[in-house]
Amino acid sequence: MGTNITAVVTGVVDAYKKDRSRLLDIVRDVQAQLGCVNDEAAAQIAASMNVSRVDVDGVVTFYHFFSKTPVGKYSVYLNNSVTAQMNGRAAVAKSFTDLAGCQFGQTTADGLIGLFDTSCIGMNDQEPAALINGVVFTRLNADKVKSIVGDMKAGKKVEDMVRDHGDGANQSALVKSMVNNNIQRKGPVIFAPFESGKALKAAVAKSPDDVIEELKVSNIRGRGGAGFPTGMKWEFCRKAQGAKHYVVCNADEGEPGTFKDRVILTEAPALLFEGMAIGGYAVGASEGVLYLRAEYMYLRKYLEDVLDGLRKKSVLGANAGGKSGFNFDIKIQMGAGAYICGEESALIESAEGKRGEPRNRPPFPVQNGYMGYPTTVNNVETYCAAARIVLEGGKWFKSMGTAQSAGTKLVSVSGDCRKPGVYEIEFGTTVQTLLELVDGRTARAVQVGGPSGTCVGKKDFGRRICYDDLATGGSIIIIGPNRDLLEVVHNFMEFFVEESCGWCAPCRAGNQLLLHKLEKIMHGHGTEGDLKELESWCKIVKSMSRCGLGQTSPNPIATTLQNFREVYEAKIRKGADYDTEFDLLASVQESCRVAGRIPNIHEEH
Amino acid sequence: MSKPIVATASLAGCFGCHMSILDIDERILTLIDLVEFNKSPIDDIKKFTKMCDIGIIEGGCCNSENVENLRAFRKNCKILISCGECAIMGGLPAMRNGIPVKECLEEAYLKSPTVDDTIIPNDDELPMILDRVYPLHEIVKIDYYLPGCPPRADLIWEALVALLNNKPLSLPYEVVKFD
Numbered sequence: 001m002g003t004n005i006t007a008v009v010t011g012v013v014d015a016y017k018k019d020r021s022r023l024l025d026i027v028r029d030v031q032a033q034l035g036c037v038n039d040e041a042a043a044q045i046a047a048s049m050n051v052s053r054v055d056v057d058g059v060v061t062f063y064h065f066f067s068k069t070p071v072g073k074y075s076v077y078l079n080n081s082v083t084a085q086m087n088g089r090a091a092v093a094k095s096f097t098d099l100a101g102c103q104f105g106q107t108t109a110d111g112l113i114g115l116f117d118t119s120c121i122g123m124n125d126q127e128p129a130a131l132i133n134g135v136v137f138t139r140l141n142a143d144k145v146k147s148i149v150g151d152m153k154a155g156k157k158v159e160d161m162v163r164d165h166g167d168g169a170n171q172s173a174l175v176k177s178m179v180n181n182n183i184q185r186k187g188p189v190i191f192a193p194f195e196s197g198k199a200l201k202a203a204v205a206k207s208p209d210d211v212i213e214e215l216k217v218s219n220i221r222g223r224g225g226a227g228f229p230t231g232m233k234w235e236f237c238r239k240a241q242g243a244k245h246y247v248v249c250n251a252d253e254g255e256p257g258t259f260k261d262r263v264i265l266t267e268a269p270a271l272l273f274e275g276m277a278i279g280g281y282a283v284g285a286s287e288g289v290l291y292l293r294a295e296y297m298y299l300r301k302y303l304e305d306v307l308d309g310l311r312k313k314s315v316l317g318a319n320a321g322g323k324s325g326f327n328f329d330i331k332i333q334m335g336a337g338a339y340i341c342g343e344e345s346a347l348i349e350s351a352e353g354k355r356g357e358p359r360n361r362p363p364f365p366v367q368n369g370y371m372g373y374p375t376t377v378n379n380v381e382t383y384c385a386a387a388r389i390v391l392e393g394g395k396w397f398k399s400m401g402t403a404q405s406a407g408t409k410l411v412s413v414s415g416d417c418r419k420p421g422v423y424e425i426e427f428g429t430t431v432q433t434l435l436e437l438v439d440g441r442t443a444r445a446v447q448v449g450g451p452s453g454t455c456v457g458k459k460d461f462g463r464r465i466c467y468d469d470l471a472t473g474g475s476i477i478i479i480g481p482n483r484d485l486l487e488v489v490h491n492f493m494e495f496f497v498e499e500s501c502g503w504c505a506p507c508r509a510g511n512q513l514l515l516h517k518l519e520k521i522m523h524g525h526g527t528e529g530d531l532k533e534l535e536s537w538c539k540i541v542k543s544m545s546r547c548g549l550g551q552t553s554p555n556p557i558a559t560t561l562q563n564f565r566e567v568y569e570a571k572i573r574k575g576a577d578y579d580t581e582f583d584l585l586a587s588v589q590e591s592c593r594v595a596g597r598i599p600n601i602h603e604e605h
Numbered sequence: 606m607s608k609p610i611v612a613t614a615s616l617a618g619c620f621g622c623h624m625s626i627l628d629i630d631e632r633i634l635t636l637i638d639l640v641e642f643n644k645s646p647i648d649d650i651k652k653f654t655k656m657c658d659i660g661i662i663e664g665g666c667c668n669s670e671n672v673e674n675l676r677a678f679r680k681n682c683k684i685l686i687s688c689g690e691c692a693i694m695g696g697l698p699a700m701r702n703g704i705p706v707k708e709c710l711e712e713a714y715l716k717s718p719t720v721d722d723t724i725i726p727n728d729d730e731l732p733m734i735l736d737r738v739y740p741l742h743e744i745v746k747i748d749y750y751l752p753g754c755p756p757r758a759d760l761i762w763e764a765l766v767a768l769l770n771n772k773p774l775s776l777p778y779e780v781v782k783f784d
Binding site for chain 2: 577578580581582584586587588589590591592594595596597599600601
């Protein structure tokens with residue numbers, strides 16, 4: 001075993017030329033060959049790369065898809081997003097545990113199958129879904145699980161377990177995935193016809209300053225959800241001093257319920273890459289990085305192939321887009337399972353091969369980003385829109401949407417509606433109009449912007465989807481009339497507890513406290529005082545946390561307390577000034593069992 | 606009018622908060638004039654002999670005796686104060702909360718290099734260990750919290766004086782900053 005570890009580690013580390021910034025890739029490849037990265041493997045990686053052991057352990061323990069203990073020859077990661085739960089996840093999970101013979105969080109005794117929960121994998125329109133050794137399985141049910149576990153026990157290759165393929169490029173030889181695009185509504189920006197090479201050619205015919213000016217005219221704001229003006233970001237980056245500049249694409253859509261980037265990456269990757277090249281031209285970069293979430297590993301070969309095609313067509317490479325002296329290429333950096341890496345400075349840390357912990361800001365990435373150089377980090381959809389703006393003009397773009405929110409927005413709709421999928425809608429569309437489009441008229445509530453967004457009820461269905469009203473990075477989850485809203489909130493809070501990076505106390509401890517308080521209320525032990533505490537703790541976590549995660553993580557509770565207070569009121573004990581969940585007899589059971597004694601509870605003094 | 610009655614206890618704490626109470630120095634003479642002590646390590650009264658006005662508790666709850674004690678305080682004190690980090694958050698003892706009880710007991714009584722016992726103590730007279738260390742407010746209603754490790758003597762003094770005089774406690778920035 002020892003020599004095997006040495007051989008594997010040496011091989012992998014050499015393949016990446018001992019490059020510190022490739023540590024995530026190194027850990028992934030070592031784990032792929034050894035089944036895990038145990039202490040010995042971590043020590044050898046550290047020694048052979050001349051980095052500290054803590055750096056390696058830090059990476060191995062930070063990311064969800066890395067493990068110090070074996071994850072099984074077949075590692076099943078079953079999505080636990082709220083939409084999966086709505087669509088029968090519990091039964092699917094039970095089938096897995098019954099048939100595989102181990103619980104979630106465990107590996108079977110023979111090391112064949114490992115079962116794990118995982119946060120939203122970007123398949124909310126086709127749940128319950130799972131990743132098995134990186135291959136996506138959608139719309140799972142008890143029958144499908146039976147056949148999958150049978151195949152695993154028979155030693156079948158995971159790729160061969162996929163029988164049906166989805167639509168569009170999901171069928172292409174390099175993807176061959178059962179994922180469906182579910183494009184329900186095409187619009188003029190993202191899914192309109194696009195001739196590869198044309199946008200970059202139009203861009204390089206102008207000066208970089210003019211390209212930035214065009215973006216400013218368009219009024220485009222970041223599509224990830226925060227809505228920072230893209231033209232301004234590119235200008236800051238261009239003007240920042242640095243020996244090099246970088247363009248980074250944030251393809252780490254981890255907000256539960258969003259999957260629109262998955263569809264762009266599948267159906268419009270050339271538009272995206274061209275948008276990145278335009279970004280490179282505008283800010284003065286010669287390298288771009290696509291940071292692709294680990295969940296979308298199944299698209300990697302396909303995307304590499306698209307990049308190769310663009311190099312052959314000289315859209316990428318030396319004299320890109322036919323512009324003499326403009327050299328630009330793009331590399332793909334895989335993530336490893338961490339929601340926090342959607343935060344741009346955490347993403348940069350991760351792309352550099354470190355734990356994905358947010359940086360202190362300032363300095364902002366536009367001043368001090370990837371590898372310490374000025375970097376513009378933009379969303380997948382933003383680059384696509386930028387390419388289209390160069391083709392069609394800033395005024396054209398600005399003519400759509402609202403004054404503060406120009407253009408269209410891709411939204412990923414899932415949950416209790418007849419037509420889940422991706423919709424390109426104009427900014428300013430009301431929730432009600434969207435509900436009619438997706439055939440989700442019976443909705444009791446709509447979660448706009450994912451768990452970190454806002455939960456609105458019927459009285460607010462007239463509100464508009466745009467930055468100045470209901471902002472969203474793309475996630476829209478419809479909650480039907482028969483759903484227990486507190487169960488939905490609970491699912492969201494469990495997500496944030498799991499995904500908090502742990503760096504700052506308000507987020508690390510605060511989300512735990514919020515979750516426990518919510519559970520106390522759900523269990524019927526809440527009081528008026530607990531509701532007041534929930535409200536004030538939400539404010540503390542939001543105002544004291546270091547990055548966007550903790551600044552928005554209390555939103556599931558805060559927005560439902562605001563819009564659905566009656567749901568909480570119905571659960572609490574009216575008039576009681578205090579209640580406890582503490583059960584003395586239950587809490588001493590384990591220690592008495594271990595010590596071999598029978599609990600003897602005395603009466604109070 | 607009779608003097609207000611104060612009771613104190615240290616549960617899963619280190620008595621550091623009680624040391625901090627003593628740190629009020631010569632003001633302790635004033636305190637004796639102001640209040641009467643009942644159940645407390647300060648006068649060594651073991652059981653409540655009358656209803657008290659103020660109960661001050663240091664330490665969280667790590668075993669069944671702590672819980673019984675705490676409940677007795679709640680029953681016999683009109684106002685209950687959670688005093689110090691352990692009472693409020695569990696503190697240092699709560700570091701075991703991430704470790705299964707079985708592992709803790711085995712480490713303490715079977716595997717530790719300094720023990721040669723072969724059993725985990727199981728006498729019926731011994732308090733039973735809880736599954737985790739609890740802050741006080743998760744078990745009974747707490748009226749006031751005095752943070753710190755330990756809370757500074759001045760804070761304890763000022764809180765008591767404010768309470769006895771029915772006046773709001775002055776909390777300048779220096780008192781609530783922790784770094």
